[in-house]
Amino acid sequence: MGTFGKRLKEARKIRxxxxxxxxxxxGIEPATASARMSQYEKGVHQPGESIVKQIAAVLNLPVPYFYCEDDETAHLLQCFHLLKGKERKDVVDLVERLALGG
Incomplete structure (x- = not known):
């Protein structure tokens, strides 16, 4: 199972x-939905960009979340995705200050 499959399975189960x-x-045809999702999770097939976007929307996750190899970055993306407007700017400002040491 690759990174995409691992993230997909974890997010699906959590929700x-x-x-x-x-x-x-x-948006996958009901007759093949279960089999296709299983193949995506196992890494047998990779979904196209439009399906990844649809899966991300259903799970309320950003698309890059599924491709993050490390768990901390994936978690940060997940949290940041839930923020709006000023909260996002505040987080970016904080991260810049921390990263630049000032």
Missing amino acids: GFSQERLGIEA
């Missing part, structure tokens, strides 16, 4: 979706 339900809500 309580079956493979079939997630696939259907992401």
Whole structure:
């Protein structure tokens, strides 16, 4: 299982979706939804960009989350995705100050 499959499976389970339900809500044909999601999780097939965007929207996650190899970065992306407007700017400002030591 690759990074995408690992992140997909974790996010799906945390949100309580079956493979079939997630696939259907992401716009995959109901007859093949479960099988396709299983193949994506196992790394047998890689979904196209439009399906990844649809899966991300259903799970309320940013697309880059699925490709983060380290858990901390994935978690930061997940949290940042939930913020709006000024909160996002505040986080960016804080990270810049921390990263630049000032």
